[in-house]
Amino acid sequence: MVWGVGLVVYALAVFHRSSLAVAGLAATERFDISASQLASFTMLQLLVYASMQIPVGLMVDRYGSRTVLTAAVAVVSTGQAAFAFAGDYPTALVARALVGVGDAMTFICVLRLVTSWFPARQVPLVSQLTGNLGQLGALGAAAPMTWALGQFGWTRAYLAGAVAGLVMLVVLRLVLHDSPTQAHLRGVPMSARALARSLAASWEQPGTRLGLWIHFSTPFSPALLGLLWGFPFLVSAEHRSEATAGALISLLFLTNLFYGPFFGWLVGRHPWHRSTLGLVIVGAMASVWASVLLWPGDAPLGLLVLLILVTGAGGPGSMVGFDVARTSNPDHRTASASGIINVGGFTSSLLVIVGVGIVLDALSPGSDGSYPPEAFRWAMAVQYVLWGLGTVQILRYRRRIRSLTTREQVAGGSSMVEISPGPRPSA
């Protein structure tokens, strides 16, 4: 029950995060803004999210999931309510930033609950299910939100999400305990210096860095498609109808339901090969994107479906990063290590979304807002820079961790290494 409540709260956060995706046109009219001002909502949210991860991880280790999740739901609902009533662009930006803050506090709390409530051998699978079932919130923010906006109008549609948050707040306070034996699982108070030492200790573990780079390399491609550029790419560059493009984006979220349990099972059985899974996912995404981008003319529908099915592995693949960090750190640092990991994917997503926008603008001089297919192809190729960097770093830290641990140790549930005093490894 505790996990179920945590999962619903996370799905609601994903709903709030994605609830602007189908309201772009309405938002441009309501706030009288340009396309780039509209994109800045998404960028602001991602920026706030990424920059909050380390403080949030430390807060969860110190105050426990129940307390931080309560604050998260209160903040995200306030933000969504403010967005419902916002009549001008600056107010709407502040409201979206609040949504980003509350959203940033949610996932790490729920992952921490999973490690406290489930036996260690079930944690990889349940964490995968958490990350992936939570994406159903994005599906709820697609067709149902389109319907609600048309039926009830802006204010009432967004307010409904905020009210759902208040209901979950009550349920959370009634049901959710930090562990089977304690309502509140609190860490010891630490000075700023001790916090810095604890973070440094996590960072010195090669498994934390390996996890960060797996999380960096895997989820940005589905984020690029699902959060901002997928729809215009499919319509403008691949000349698909809006209905087909919408169906392909929905399929992207649905793939999570397949990959989640599969990767969870795989990671639980073969922890030594977690980085191999990360590399295979990156390789598969890079290859299928190359086929689409190099295809002369419009890519056939079958290839676009393949692109979606393969790219859909990126989000679930990023969960592997959390698992590597979990087994590389002691329990009292689990949440702050997860915070470090989560910076990876949200930074790479932000970079790729901004990068694609910059290349599109540079290659479409004087355009009226519609981008030529050729510009889109070059813009989407920005992904290769990040995949290249991510792959080099995964290989680097995987080599380091493999030289310092054994298969038996990792199979036993730990990839922690003894850090010897002396010169510290550089990033």
Ligand SMILES: N[C@@H](Cc1c[nH]cn1)C(=O)NCC(=O)O
């Ligand atoms: N990459 C996601 C998790 C995921 C799983 N399937 C698709 N995405 C992640 O890191 N989530 C953190 C969050 O706050 O959503």
